[in-house]
Amino acid sequence: MKSKLTLIALFLCIGQVYSQSDTTSSRGITINYSFNNESFEDTRFSFRNRVEPGFTSSLLLFWKKNRSRHSFRLGFGKNFPQRAGELVAFNNLRPEFIYTYQREIANWYVGGYFGLGSLLSFPTGLWAGNNNISYSIWGSVGLATEFQKRLPFNNERFAIFSRLRIPIVSYVIRPSYGLPYPEDFIEDGVFNFQREGMGRYVLSSGNLNSLNTFQKAYFEVGFSSYFAKKRHEIGLSYILDYLKIDEVKEVKQVKNGIQLSTNFKF
């Protein structure tokens, strides 16, 4: 998996075009909504792999000046737990924030990103244990690339695009054992049953991870159409969102989805 991700990153980052682009500035907002097919497995809870529907919605603010582009993306994802015939189901919530800086090189935007996110899982149903939450929290720095090309017909009203984000190094918080407490917190004089003050022990309990233990990739490919004098854009794309944290208790979430995007420039 690591070698595959590395190859893809190299392919998208290297050996591309060097032509000049327009010196324009613009700002805009993008609203995304996707329906996903989600595969999920968290060994802190279960030996099963679940495949369920879900959604992801996100709001993206961007501004571009000359050939530099900045964007802030705030996203939230949730599955639709399948309870029929099951003793237990898992509600998975995934909030995420990403800042991206990219430079435009012909049809490409190449740069990096900083992202914060978490995957929170809550069992429902016949769950009788004290381990009633599993959480993973990460902060990542990585590569972010985008390819965008207007198609040479119909007055260039249509375009194709593709995006990819891969982390290089990440700070990952995930309790290594069954209960959700960081080990420093369950010490005499520190622990209390109201869990007061647990937050700072959680935040300081993470580890730096590279691709061998924290694997995350976002890939998107689709097409879009411009309207309103090409100021606005509507797009349809396929997304793949892959997450695997290979700590003592491994968790994996893979989302395949169809995303609808609307992009307004102002």
Place this chain on the structure above:
Amino acid sequence: MRRKLYLLGTLTCLFACSEEDTAEFENVQVFQEMWTYIDENYIYFEHKGINWNEVRADYAPMINESLSEIALLDIMSEMMNTLKDGHNFINIPGTQRSYNFKEGFEIHFDLSVVKNNYLGNEFQELGFYTYGILNDQIAYIHLGEFSGVNQVHQVMQFFENKGINGIILDIRNNPGGSGQDAVEIVGHFIEQPTTVGYLVEKIGRPHDAISAPLSIQATPEAPYFDVPVILLINRGSFSAATYLAAELKSLPNVTLLGQITGGGGGGNQTQELSNGWLVTISSSKMLGVNFDESIEDGIAPDIAIANDSLVLATGIDEMLERAVQEF
């Protein structure tokens, strides 16, 4: 253009080839999952002197792919029950298997006998709690289950300024609940913050990978009762009810009367097996004030007595009557 599209398609496939949920489960795999989960997470191996590898050697040969679901469940339950822990259980749809910690004990208690024949109609009820005054001077509180700290204090406040000279706390057949409730109750019988026990957690795969003990502190609660206390217990007093018995036993003015409690010193942790069954086991444990693990086995009474079913059927609660005699 076509090349680029092919390329994008190839990239998509690289990611999209994820594992699929399978509908078939192998008995050997499920058995191994449960054995491993217990091996890595169960906290009482050392206290109970159980060699879990030997247990696997005994039961693994019984597992084969031709076993029916129920036959597999029978074998796995039997293996789990070698741990003799009432907090361990297996859930499959419509069925739960657990260790019967009451087996071999005569447990006879009927709250309606207490209500009708001892409290008359002068009793109050709040949640799982039933309370009233016996013989005009003894507070009686039956704690049916622990489910609300605020209710604990409301009940205790009822007896403030009532001129009582003794309290009977009755936790017979109390299956447990919130351990914090037990600590809050203790707070009404102490004047200074008091350590009433310790909690330890499993923090790694080796059997001895256990956290340092966390002290459990009871803090004084109003109203404070400086009177003799009798705690009525039986084998049906389990989990948090046993915690309460252990915590109160360390206080000088408390006497435990009845049968040894049901034990259950562990805290649960649940895992789902690949066939959808749930396995719940003890992965943390409560220790007594002297770091002893007797809470798991049950707290013995200071005065041993049990109700006779035939006598109880006539409306006489011998355990309660003996408790009243102690004042």
